[in-house]
Amino acid sequence: MRVFAGTPGTATGLFLRIAQCIFAAGSIASMASTHSFFNFTAFCYLIAAMGLQVIWSFGLALIDAYAIVQKKVLHSPVLISLFVVTATLSLAAASASAGITTLYFYDLGHCSVDNECQKYQASVGLAICCCFTIATSSLIMLWLLASG
Amino acid sequence: MRVFAGTPGTATGLFLRIAQCIFAAGSIASMASTHSFFNFTAFCYLIAAMGLQVIWSFGLALIDAYAIVQKKVLHSPVLISLFVVTATLSLAAASASAGITTLYFYDLGHCSVDNECQKYQASVGLAICCCFTIATSSLIMLWLLASG
Numbered sequence: 001m002r003v004f005a006g007t008p009g010t011a012t013g014l015f016l017r018i019a020q021c022i023f024a025a026g027s028i029a030s031m032a033s034t035h036s037f038f039n040f041t042a043f044c045y046l047i048a049a050m051g052l053q054v055i056w057s058f059g060l061a062l063i064d065a066y067a068i069v070q071k072k073v074l075h076s077p078v079l080i081s082l083f084v085v086t087a088t089l090s091l092a093a094a095s096a097s098a099g100i101t102t103l104y105f106y107d108l109g110h111c112s113v114d115n116e117c118q119k120y121q122a123s124v125g126l127a128i129c130c131c132f133t134i135a136t137s138s139l140i141m142l143w144l145l146a147s148g
Numbered sequence: 149m150r151v152f153a154g155t156p157g158t159a160t161g162l163f164l165r166i167a168q169c170i171f172a173a174g175s176i177a178s179m180a181s182t183h184s185f186f187n188f189t190a191f192c193y194l195i196a197a198m199g200l201q202v203i204w205s206f207g208l209a210l211i212d213a214y215a216i217v218q219k220k221v222l223h224s225p226v227l228i229s230l231f232v233v234t235a236t237l238s239l240a241a242a243s244a245s246a247g248i249t250t251l252y253f254y255d256l257g258h259c260s261v262d263n264e265c266q267k268y269q270a271s272v273g274l275a276i277c278c279c280f281t282i283a284t285s286s287l288i289m290l291w292l293l294a295s296g
Binding site: 039040041042084088091092093094095096097098099100102103106107135139142143145146147 | 187188189190232236239240241242243244245246247248250251254255283287290291293294295
């Protein structure tokens with residue numbers, strides 16, 4: 001297997017993992033600070049998916065940091081294929097929440113509680129940023145798996 | 149580039165393309181038969197994404213059929229990378245619509261017009277089936293591109 005930017009055990013890979021973790025944590029924090037997220041199935045799903053993402057990204061960041069310190073190259077097919085699964089889960093959660101936020105913001109044109117909608121929007125925005133970093137990682141990983 | 153099941157110019161590939169086209173068309177038909185879909189941004193987005201999918205899948209199915217008849221193998225990197233883009237668009241549209249359908253069905257517990265919700269559900273279900281076939285195609289294509 002080849003080594004290029006973004007693969008496990010490189011500085012770019014570590015940066016991607018940390019960015020994923022921060023975006024996911026920010027999304028959870030913003031959503032959890034609202035008073036009514038538990039009334040919406042999609043928002044609960046977003047928190048679950050982002051929670052999984054935080055744990056998963058943090059674990060991977062630790063493995064990456066270890067690989068950089070030990071100057072090892074880590075390529076596990078199982079680890080790599082799990083990326084595609086978490087990327088799909090996160091994209092679905094972010095889209096479902098974005099759909100509901102758009103519904104409340106533009107279609108119905110009102111927000112039940114003040115400042116809640118801004119928090120929902122911030123949470124969805126961070127989740128979408130998180131999706132972009134995971135999508136980048138997934139593409140790199142799938143490429144690596146196929147070309148290896 | 150290797151030739152295996154699902155690649156352009158094989159019978160499995162043609163079957164996948166036709167399945168995509170039928171699921172997407174079914175999703176549009178079910179959604180367009182409701183009276184209130186245009187009030188929801190996510191449902192309009194679903195129709196747009198599925199419309200794009202119908203045209204795109206139908207075009208690809210024709211190319212596949214031509215390749216089978218002429219016994220040619222078609223592998224274009226541009227064609228292949230477009231798959232990943234349409235797969236992401238369709239997944240996002242299906243998830244956003246699923247989020248809103250869940251909101252109306254379970255969270256708010258009511259349906260404004262009778263029989264409309266069943267149609268929304270059917271449309272979302274078909275869109276998700278469509279996503280599965282596109283995801284299969286995308287994975288095969290990306291694999292082909294990377295291993296070629």
